[in-house]
Amino acid sequence: MKETINVMLAGPRGKMGTEALKMIQQTEQFKLVGCVDRKNNGMNVHDIEGLPNIDAPIYTDAEEAFDRLNADVFIDLTNPETGYKHTKLALHNHIRPVIGTSGFSEEQLADLKELSHIQQTGIVIAPNFAIGAVLMMKFSQMAAKYFSNVEIIEKHHDEKLDAPSGTAVKTAQLIKEVRDSKIQGHPEEKETLEGARGADVDGMRIHSVRLPGFIAQQEVIFGQSGQTLTINHNSTDRQSFMSGVKFAVEQVMEIDHFVYGLENLME
Numbered sequence: 184m185k186e187t188i189n190v191m192l193a194g195p196r197g198k199m200g201t202e203a204l205k206m207i208q209q210t211e212q213f214k215l216v217g218c219v220d221r222k223n224n225g226m227n228v229h230d231i232e233g234l235p236n237i238d239a240p241i242y243t244d245a246e247e248a249f250d251r252l253n254a255d256v257f258i259d260l261t262n263p264e265t266g267y268k269h270t271k272l273a274l275h276n277h278i279r280p281v282i283g284t285s286g287f288s289e290e291q292l293a294d295l296k297e298l299s300h301i302q303q304t305g306i307v308i309a310p311n312f313a314i315g316a317v318l319m320m321k322f323s324q325m326a327a328k329y330f331s332n333v334e335i336i337e338k339h340h341d342e343k344l345d346a347p348s349g350t351a352v353k354t355a356q357l358i359k360e361v362r363d364s365k366i367q368g369h370p371e372e373k374e375t376l377e378g379a380r381g382a383d384v385d386g387m388r389i390h391s392v393r394l395p396g397f398i399a400q401q402e403v404i405f406g407q408s409g410q411t412l413t414i415n416h417n418s419t420d421r422q423s424f425m426s427g428v429k430f431a432v433e434q435v436m437e438i439d440h441f442v443y444g445l446e447n448l449m450e
């Protein structure tokens with residue numbers, strides 16, 4: 184493995200970005216070479232209030248940052264529109280992306296997969312970096328073999344831009360791989376208030392709660408006659424995501440293809 188991994192990060196002032204900077208600072212093998220931010224062009228990370236004391240330049244122009252910085256890995260923790268643009272730029276520059284940003288469409292994921300293949304550059308897109316959440320998704324996939332009726336309730340802070348969460352979408356996708364397509368609920372059910380039954384993925388329902396007080400929680404509820412099974416994961420601190428970000432940065436150095444979900448890198 185390379186001795187020092189040069190990392191650049193977009194979204195340094197964000198809730199996740201700030202935690203990720205601390206993780207990079209604490210990891211001997213990682214070196215922050217620069218950041219892409221929406222403001223503070225020409226400044227340094229150590230000059231920005233609230234950010235860790237790291238000597239690394241800030242760029243608002245992502246293209247300039249990719250041109251100038253000698254990075255091995257690019258971490259994006261911004262928003263779907265920005266994250267998608269940044270990820271394409273990173274791949275074009277052969278800088279391996281580790282993407283935590285959620286809310287990409289299926290078409291965007293397919294485009295990034297194709298671009299990673301064309302560029303022969305490894306990329307990890309992780310809907311959730313928390314090991315507990317990855318296990319919650321895996322356990323849900325196991326349970327879905329035996330329970331075909333399932334609803335997902337995801338609960339997040341009210342600053343979240345995308346709904347449903349990336350984790351809920353990925354959970355539904357994993358369940359879909361093992362569950363026969365099925366319309367759930369009463370065949371004649373009608374919503375008297377639009378949206379009451381949530382989003383429909385192949386008959387499964389996803390409900391998104393947005394309230395202050397939450398960070399990230401998800402319940403996957405299975406039901407059949409006489410019993411229910413609930414698989415629940417709760418992130419009570421954003422540190423829960425950081426060992427996964429670190430793992431993804433290490434792993435992306437070892438691959439030359441597209442990976443969607445940390446479970447694909449775990450033994």
Ligand SMILES: NC(=O)C1=CN([C@@H]2O[C@H](COP(=O)(O)OP(=O)(O)OC[C@H]3O[C@@H](n4cnc5c(N)ncnc54)[C@H](OP(=O)(O)O)[C@@H]3O)[C@@H](O)[C@H]2O)C=CC1
Pocket residue numbers: 193194195196197198199200219220221222260261262263265282283284285286309310311312313424
């Ligand atoms: N995969 C995972 O495990 C996790 C993923 N996430 C995802 O990570 C993303 C970030 O979440 P979170 O930190 O909570 O969000 P925040 O809103 O706290 O942070 C996003 C940051 O991105 C910045 N930003 C916006 N546009 C740009 C741009 N063009 N260039 C550079 N920076 C930009 C924002 O700047 P400004 O403040 O000026 O708007 C902000 O500082 C979301 O998509 C979220 O869903 C979150 C938690 C875990």
Ligand SMILES: O=C(O)C1=N[C@H](C(=O)O)C[C@H](O)C1
Pocket residue numbers: 285286310311312339343347348349350351398399400
């Ligand atoms: O925005 C968040 O906070 C989170 N986003 C990710 C998602 O959309 O699943 C991961 C986690 O749920 C926190």
